Amino acid sequence: MKIEKFAAIDIGSNALRVLVANVFTDKNGHVDFYKNSLIRVPVRLGQDTFTLGEITNGNIRRIIKAINIFKNIIRIHKVTKYKAYATSALREARNCDVIVELIKNKTGIMVELIDGVKEASLISSVRFFENIDKKLNFLYVDVGGGSTELSIISNGIKIQEKSFKIGSVRLLNNYVDSDIWDEIKDWIKENTNGIDDLFLIGTGGNINKIYKITSSKNDNIITLNELKNFKNIIYQLSYSERIIKYQLNPDRADVILPALKIYLNVLKWSGASKILVPRIGLSDGIIQELIIKKLQN
Incomplete structure (x- = not known):
């Protein structure tokens, strides 16, 4: 068996992450991975972009520092392949091109800006999705800080997908078009019409945390x-009380409320009664993309 390490850098709206994965190839050429190390740095770029239109100098310096740390982690682990992607907060910033070039000059790391559809495609490429029951119909929803991606999966095939400019950080700062809720509702109604027994698949840091808090079983399902019930409890708590009661990071304790609102509305409009939470994210999708490219070569 051959084992090597791949890494994924995810520059999101609420945080920066680096995932180091152990990638193993068995004697039959089958390739898979499992997580070795995941580091998350709370840099809320969406706060800048969605309110000011650009990333501030202070947060640019924090990005550079974080990516230099990520670079050293990649070196220590002797990673053989890595990729760095940035999503809506950096992509939509007026000074995104300057920042991408600065990151390259200061760290040597090339960052690629990706849209919401590409983000959803990467996450849904993870092996978990290969193992879902092909006879079932799914509405896949990924809620990030800056955008929400929706996809319809029927008979194991993605038949519709769309990205909406609504996310936990945007909602928190009241930078969401008032018509966006109706757009999401209409899209869900139109694209799930006639589909029976629909299940939701939910990804994103907030739904992962909600699952950890609410689940009494290890079945990856939230009803x-x-x-x-969780909403009724958490909405009664202050910011500080949320942190203490649920041991939340400060940058999770505020955005978890708007994210919860999105998931509940999607459940209501789709008619689904439960969410399957695979606890994967963009970083996992980046690793899977690197594996696919390895196999192609």
């Missing part, structure tokens, strides 16, 4: 009733 609608569990989510409603």
